[in-house]
Amino acid sequence: MTAVAARYFDGRSSRLQHVTLSVEAGHAVLRGDAERREPLHALRVSERSRGAARKVTFADGAYLEVDDHEAFARLLHETGHRDSLVVRLQQSWRAVLAAAAATVALLWLGYLYLLPALATGMAAALPAGVERQLGAGVLALMDQRLLVPTTLSPQRQAELTGRFRSLQPPRGGAPGWRLLFRSSRIGPNAFALPSGDIVLTDQMVQLLNNDTAVLAVLAHELGHLHEHHGMRRLIQGSVVTAVSGLVFGDMSALMATAPALLLDMKYSRDAEQDADDYAVAMMLHNGLGVQPLVDVFSRLQQLEQQRGGDMGYLSSHPPSSERLARLRAAAAR
Ligand SMILES: [Zn+2]
Incomplete structure (x- = not known):
C-alpha cells in the first residue's frame, strides 16, 4: 500500500x-x-x-x-x-515543440506556395470590371495625394503614346492599356494599375531623357499588366477580404482597402523578373534591343546613389546588381 x-x-x-x-x-x-x-x-x-x-x-x-x-x-x-x-x-516538451514547428512549417508552406497560387487563380478569374473599379479607385486616391497634372504638352504625350502603341506585344495579345501622364511628388515613377492604366510621371521622362528607354519602362509595366501582378499582389495582401468577397459576391470590403494596399505595393522579386522578361521580349520583338532597359536601371541606380535612396520607383523597382546582371546578359545575347 x-x-x-x-x-x-x-x-x-x-x-x-x-x-x-x-x-x-x-x-x-x-x-x-x-x-x-x-x-x-x-x-x-x-x-x-x-x-x-x-x-x-x-x-x-x-x-x-x-x-x-x-x-x-x-x-x-x-x-x-x-x-x-x-x-x-x-508533458513532453519535445512533442510541444514538434507540434509548434509543424504548425509554423505548414503556415510558411501555405504562404510560399498556396497563397501565390490561389492569388494567381483568383486574379485570372476576377471579372474585368473588378480590376477596372479597383484601378480607378487607386488612381483617384493617388491624384489626390501624390500626383499633379502633367506639364508635358498634348503633342509630346501623343508622341510617346503613339510610339508605344506602335510596338507589337511579344506574345499573345497585349493586355488593354491606357497611358496616363502625371507630374509627381514622388519623383521619377511609372506604375501599372489593375485597370490597365499605366501612369508615367514627367520626372521619369526627364530623368531617362531618351524615348526608347521610356518605351522600355512602359514595356516593363505592360509585363506587370500581362501577368495581373497588381491584382495578385493585392489579393495576397488582403486574402481574407478577397476570399470573402468572392464567396459572398460582395467586393466592397476589398474596394475599401485596395487603394492603401496598392499604394505601398512592392512586387515580389519573381514578379519583377517576369516583368523584366516581358520587357526584354518586347524590346527584342520590335528590334529595339535590350540596352535601353539596361540604361533605365543603371540610370535609376545612379540616382539612388546620388540621393541615398528614394521612394517611388526605386523602392518598388530596386535596380539591384542582380537585376542589372540579368538584363546585361539578355542584352549580350
Ligand atoms: Zn516592376
Whole structure:
C-alpha cells in the first residue's frame, strides 16, 4: 500500500499540516497532523505540469499539495486514475515543440506556395470590371495625394503614346492599356494599375531623357499588366477580404482597402523578373534591343546613389546588381 507525503491546507486558514495520503477501499485517507477520509470521486486531481506540486482538492475547499510526483503517479495508477492524452502530450516538451514547428512549417508552406497560387487563380478569374473599379479607385486616391497634372504638352504625350502603341506585344495579345501622364511628388515613377492604366510621371521622362528607354519602362509595366501582378499582389495582401468577397459576391470590403494596399505595393522579386522578361521580349520583338532597359536601371541606380535612396520607383523597382546582371546578359545575347 503506497502512502505519499503531502501538505494539507484546510482551505480556511493558511496553516500547513503534514500528512500522508493513501488510498483504502475507494477512499483517500489522510493521517498525521490532520485525519480525514473521503471517497475518491469527491476529490479533484490537478493536471500534471512540470515543476509545480500536484494538487488534490476536496469538495469543501481543503486541498493537498504533493511534491513527490513519482510516488503520487504510482498511487494514482493503483486507483485506476489516468491522465488524459492531452496532459501526457503536454508533458513532453519535445512533442510541444514538434507540434509548434509543424504548425509554423505548414503556415510558411501555405504562404510560399498556396497563397501565390490561389492569388494567381483568383486574379485570372476576377471579372474585368473588378480590376477596372479597383484601378480607378487607386488612381483617384493617388491624384489626390501624390500626383499633379502633367506639364508635358498634348503633342509630346501623343508622341510617346503613339510610339508605344506602335510596338507589337511579344506574345499573345497585349493586355488593354491606357497611358496616363502625371507630374509627381514622388519623383521619377511609372506604375501599372489593375485597370490597365499605366501612369508615367514627367520626372521619369526627364530623368531617362531618351524615348526608347521610356518605351522600355512602359514595356516593363505592360509585363506587370500581362501577368495581373497588381491584382495578385493585392489579393495576397488582403486574402481574407478577397476570399470573402468572392464567396459572398460582395467586393466592397476589398474596394475599401485596395487603394492603401496598392499604394505601398512592392512586387515580389519573381514578379519583377517576369516583368523584366516581358520587357526584354518586347524590346527584342520590335528590334529595339535590350540596352535601353539596361540604361533605365543603371540610370535609376545612379540616382539612388546620388540621393541615398528614394521612394517611388526605386523602392518598388530596386535596380539591384542582380537585376542589372540579368538584363546585361539578355542584352549580350
Ligand atoms: Zn516592376
